[in-house]
Amino acid sequence: MQSYTIGQAARLLGVSPDTARRWADAGRVATHRDEGGRRLIDGKDLAAFSIEVGQGGIGDEDPSYTSARNAFPGIVTAVKLGDVAAQVEIQAGPHRLVSLLTREAVEELGLEVGMQATARVKSTNVHIDRN
Numbered sequence: 001m002q003s004y005t006i007g008q009a010a011r012l013l014g015v016s017p018d019t020a021r022r023w024a025d026a027g028r029v030a031t032h033r034d035e036g037g038r039r040l041i042d043g044k045d046l047a048a049f050s051i052e053v054g055q056g057g058i059g060d061e062d063p064s065y066t067s068a069r070n071a072f073p074g075i076v077t078a079v080k081l082g083d084v085a086a087q088v089e090i091q092a093g094p095h096r097l098v099s100l101l102t103r104e105a106v107e108e109l110g111l112e113v114g115m116q117a118t119a120r121v122k123s124t125n126v127h128i129d130r131n
Contacts, residue, residue, distance in 0.1 A: 002114055029046065099119060
């Protein structure tokens with residue numbers, strides 16, 4: 001199982017490393033230490049926590065005022081395989097992205113819950129909101 005440093009987890013959750021560290025210190029997400037003493041978060045734990053962050057909006061930082069690009073680095077939170085097709089969910093900070101693709105593509109990429117992945121979006125209609 002892949003593990004993530006506090007900094008990597010922060011980037012995937014869309015928060016600062018200080019925020020991720022505070023959440024870990026408060027016991028909101030479990031950590032363990034590697035041989036070098038760095039705190040790590042197991043991928044499955046981070047995937048579950050990212051869903052909580054995305055649904056609850058528990059971040060304590062101001063939203064950014066930007067037009068997001070079309071690449072969303074995140075963590076795989078669900079993989080549903082059918083005979084031919086598959087559904088993959090990625091939590092990228094507060095954004096939940098769902099992709100339908102072939103089972104073969106999922107297997108070739110080795111996608112599984114807890115691993116880092118980037119969702120890329122191409123759309124003919126893009127809406128921009130400023131909060």
